[in-house]
Amino acid sequence: MxxxxxxxxxxxxxxxxxxxxxxxxxxxxxxIGYPRSKQVLAKLEDLLIYPRTQRMPNLLLVGDTNNGKTMLAQRFCKLHPADDNPSGDGIQVPVLMVQAPPVPDEGRFYNAILELLFAPYRASERVDKKQFQVIKLLRYIDLKVLIIDEIHHILAGNMNRQKAFLNVIKYLGNELQISIVGVGTKDAFRAMQTDPQLSNRFEPVTLPRxxxxxxxxxxxxxxxxxxxxxxxxxxxxxxxxxxxxxxxxxxxxxxxxxxxxxxxxxxxxxxxxxxxxxxxxxxxxxxxxxxxxxxxxx
Ligand SMILES: Nc1ncnc2c1ncn2[C@@H]1O[C@H](COP(=O)(O)OP(=O)(O)OP(=O)(O)O)[C@@H](O)[C@H]1O
Ligand SMILES: [Mg+2]
Structure with missing residues (x-):
């Protein structure tokens, strides 16, 4: 044989x-696990066990296109799946990955999160109401890490809209005391730099060629x-x-x-x-x- x-x-x-x-x-x-992926996964694991504080650490995973950023983030999600009913208190979702909308549009960003969680919502609902619903839901599922893929899309608008969107991210992080992981190209890194308060809260992690x-x-x-x-x-x-x-x-x-x-x-x-x-x-x-x-x- x-x-x-x-x-x-x-x-x-x-x-x-x-x-x-x-x-x-x-x-x-x-x-395929490779040395750099293991280092990055270890950093993501760290976020998961970080105690909830006023100032949660965030990461910005930056790399060229087609070089494994999304796969790595998906791998992390797979390692930490939703837990259906651990103590009879409803579902726990430690990690959630959402795609940034193609334009820095807060409402569409919330829609994406609500869709991921199969939450009913009205697309025409006011943005502040959607935000309230998202915060309530993310708190309910006890989210620890929110991954935003294609975060460079927030660059697609003018400076004001960019700033507004960055504020949304900051607000979600503060309000829920979760870590946020942005995933994107170098443009994402540049976008973060427009807000010094955010940029020093996001540790850049690279996935080089x-x-x-x-x-x-x-x-x-x-x-x-x-x-x-x-x-x-x-x-x-x-x-x-x-x-x-x-x-x-x-x-x-x-x-x-x-x-x-x-x-x-x-x-x-x-x-x-x-x-x-x-x-x-x-x-x-x-x-x-x-x-x-x-x-x-x-
Ligand atoms: N760890 C891995 N093991 C095996 N194949 C991989 C791995 N990471 C990435 N790939 C391959 O590379 C392709 C591109 O990866 P991925 O979609 O994660 O890139 P990306 O950096 O997110 O790109 P983009 O910036 O365009 O979104 C995957 O479809 C897969 O075929
Ligand atoms: Mg990708």
């Missing part, structure tokens, strides 16, 4: 699936163990690793997508492994070039 020791148990089992299902598995999201180093090789090794291909690719070999690094330009999202496409091609070709020649044959535009194309320049 052939053994597939280059794979972890889950991936070994996936080898039994028909190709179409195996491909669907390859294309779906998977979580990957370097071509030992950690990146370990990341490749993890992907290889999880992607159900029958043959060993040896992604950490220098030539393959360098090629993967330059094609993905150090973004984990790009790497993940590239490896998925290459793996699907490897299944179709019956090679069942990712080789240099296969990578060269994958239809791939590096992210920087894609961006330039989008911007209409060469």
């Amino acid at each position: 052939t053994t597939f020791n280059h794979l972890n148990v889950v991936a070994q089992e996936a080898l039994q699936l028909p190709d179409a299902e195996r491909i669907a598995k390859i294309r779906s999201d998977r979580w 990957w370097e071509m180093d030992h950690d990146f090789l370990r990341l490749l090794a993890s992907f290889e163990r999880m992607i159900p291909l029958k043959n060993t690719s040896g992604l950490t070999q220098q030539d393959l690793a360098s090629m993967l690094y330059s094609m993905s330009e150090g973004y984990i999202g790009e790497l993940s997508r590239l490896l998925s496409s290459a793996s699907v091609a490897a299944i179709h070709s019956s090679d069942e492994k990712i080789s240099l020649s296969l990578l060269k044959s994958v239809d791939w535009t590096p992210p920087s070039k894609r961006k330039r194309l989008l911007e209409g320049t060469r």
